[in-house]
Amino acid sequence: MDIGAWLRDLGLGQYEQAFRENDIDGDVLADLTADDLSGLGVVSIGHRRKLLAAIAAVRAGSPPAMSPSIQPQSTISGTVALPSPEAERRQLSVMFVDLVGSTALAAHLDPEDMREVIGTYHRRIAETVGRFGGFVAKYMGDGVLVYFGWPQADEADAERAVRAALATLEAVGQIAPADERLSARVGIASGLAVVGDLLGAGAAQEQAVIGETPNVAARLQSLADPGCAVIDAETRRRIGGLFECRELGSVHLKGLTGPVRTWQVLGEAMVQSRFDAMHPAALTPLVGRDDELDLLLRRWRQAKGGEGQVVLIAG
Incomplete structure (x- = not known):
C-alpha cells in the first residue's frame, strides 16, 4: 500500500x-x-x-486477526459488541510536561506557524519518552501527560521517567522557531493509581488514570523553573543516588492535604555501580545470626581451599 x-x-x-x-x-x-x-x-x-x-x-x-480473548460477542438483538478493557491498579510514575511561554509565542507567530511548532513539540516529546518506555496518555494543548509503568511495568519506571524528563528538556530546547529557542518544565510524581479506563470516543478517546499521582505531577510542573524538572518524595526514594538532586523543601499543593517534599533534578550522578547508587546508606547490619555467619565463613574457607561448596540463603 x-x-x-x-x-x-x-x-x-x-x-x-x-x-x-x-x-x-x-x-x-x-x-x-x-x-x-x-x-x-x-x-x-x-x-x-x-x-x-x-x-x-x-x-x-x-x-x-483477533485473538480469541477479544472476539466480538453476539447479543440477543443480533448486534455485536466488544468487551470493555479492564482498569488496573498500578504503581505509576507520571510525568507532566508543559511548554514555557506558549501564549507569548502564539501572539507573534502566524497560527499556521504556531501549529507547526506545537506539532514538532509533540513529536519530539513522543519520540523522546518512547525511547525510555513512556506512554503518551494525553496531549492538552502545550501540555503532555506521560505514564511510566503502564501498559508495561518495570522496576526502574521512576528512573526511566527522570531520564526521559532530562532528555525531553534537552530535546525541546533544540526547537527554535523564528530563532526563539523553546523551553519546557517537567513535574514527576510516583504512586498508586487506577489506569486503563477508556474515556471519550474517536479522536478524543484517552486512557484515563484515577488517583492523586497525576495531579501531583501537574502541580510540581508549575513549580519548576524553565528547563527544569521537579520530583516528589516517592520518586526521589525510587531513584536512589542515580541522579544529583537539590531539595526544594516542603510545599503545599492546591487540592492536596499536607505538605509535599520536592526536589529539583540537576542531572545524572557519577556512581561506581547501580547497586551502590540504589543503596547509598549501605546495607543494614545483621543482628545475631552468629551461627549462620560462622557457617558461611567455614564454607568460604573450604571453597578457598579448593573444596567446592554450595550454600542456599533464603530471606
Missing part, C-alpha cells in the same frame, strides 16, 4: 514525511489510534477524525 498516495487522496499529503519517518506502512496503518496520530504530529482534530475514519475503512476492507 502506498501510504503517500493514500494521504494525498485524503488531501492530507503534508503528513507523508511524518508517516515515513515513523515507518508507517500498510500493515501498521490499520492499528493506528488517536494517540498515535497525535504522536505523528496530527494536531488538528478535524484531520485526526478524517484519518481515523479512513483507517476504519481500511480496517473494514482488511480486518486484522
Whole structure:
C-alpha cells in the first residue's frame, strides 16, 4: 500500500514525511489510534477524525486477526459488541510536561506557524519518552501527560521517567522557531493509581488514570523553573543516588492535604555501580545470626581451599 498516495487522496499529503519517518506502512496503518496520530504530529482534530475514519475503512476492507480473548460477542438483538478493557491498579510514575511561554509565542507567530511548532513539540516529546518506555496518555494543548509503568511495568519506571524528563528538556530546547529557542518544565510524581479506563470516543478517546499521582505531577510542573524538572518524595526514594538532586523543601499543593517534599533534578550522578547508587546508606547490619555467619565463613574457607561448596540463603 502506498501510504503517500493514500494521504494525498485524503488531501492530507503534508503528513507523508511524518508517516515515513515513523515507518508507517500498510500493515501498521490499520492499528493506528488517536494517540498515535497525535504522536505523528496530527494536531488538528478535524484531520485526526478524517484519518481515523479512513483507517476504519481500511480496517473494514482488511480486518486484522483477533485473538480469541477479544472476539466480538453476539447479543440477543443480533448486534455485536466488544468487551470493555479492564482498569488496573498500578504503581505509576507520571510525568507532566508543559511548554514555557506558549501564549507569548502564539501572539507573534502566524497560527499556521504556531501549529507547526506545537506539532514538532509533540513529536519530539513522543519520540523522546518512547525511547525510555513512556506512554503518551494525553496531549492538552502545550501540555503532555506521560505514564511510566503502564501498559508495561518495570522496576526502574521512576528512573526511566527522570531520564526521559532530562532528555525531553534537552530535546525541546533544540526547537527554535523564528530563532526563539523553546523551553519546557517537567513535574514527576510516583504512586498508586487506577489506569486503563477508556474515556471519550474517536479522536478524543484517552486512557484515563484515577488517583492523586497525576495531579501531583501537574502541580510540581508549575513549580519548576524553565528547563527544569521537579520530583516528589516517592520518586526521589525510587531513584536512589542515580541522579544529583537539590531539595526544594516542603510545599503545599492546591487540592492536596499536607505538605509535599520536592526536589529539583540537576542531572545524572557519577556512581561506581547501580547497586551502590540504589543503596547509598549501605546495607543494614545483621543482628545475631552468629551461627549462620560462622557457617558461611567455614564454607568460604573450604571453597578457598579448593573444596567446592554450595550454600542456599533464603530471606
